[in-house]
Amino acid sequence: MVAQKGKDLLLKLDSTGSGNFITVAGLRSKRIAFNSETVDVTDADSAGRWRELLAGAGIQRASISGSGIFKDQQSDAEIRSRFFAGEISSWQLSVPDFGVVQGAFQISSLEYTGTHDGEVTFEMALESAGPISFTVAP
Incomplete structure (x- = not known):
């Protein structure tokens, strides 16, 4: 993968639940992080006293953050209303040449x-609230 323009990393919100996503306006920077907790199952019989982990047992999560210019457009109003209502919504993060x-x-x-x-x-931060899907870019 060659270098990509940061402006092409897009955060989108499905504001109606219909599968039509709108780009969050005004964002200058975006970030996504994937995390997986581990479950330590080390005991006195562990080989060489090395830590052992239980495969697939930890909680996985994704975090998205972004910052930008307040523009008071449709996406800004959607973000505000969802935050104050504590809603869980469908979001997309499009990573150029990745997926x-x-x-x-x-x-x-x-x-x-x-x-x-x-x-x-x-500035805003989002936390995953269920399974995350990944679609490879064509």
């Missing part, structure tokens, strides 16, 4: 900041 990650996420953090001589910006 699309899709699943149920809940907005876990929403912050707005601004200075007297600058623009209003926002």
Whole structure:
């Protein structure tokens, strides 16, 4: 995979539940992280006293975060309403030449900041709320 433009990493929300995704407007940076907890099953009989892990037993999760410029467009209103309602919605993160990650996420953090001589910006974080799918880019 060759270098990609960061602006092509897109975060999208299915605002109606119909499978039609809208791009979250104004985002300047986006990040996704996948994590898998481990379950330690080491005991006194473990070979060489090395830690042993139970395969496939830990909790898996995905976290998405982003920050950008507040634009008060459709996606901003959708984000605000979902955060205050505590809703779980379908989201996509499109990674150029890699694929699309899709699943149920809940907005876990929403912050707005601004200075007297600058623009209003926002930061948001999402946590997975179910299985995540991955579709390889064509």
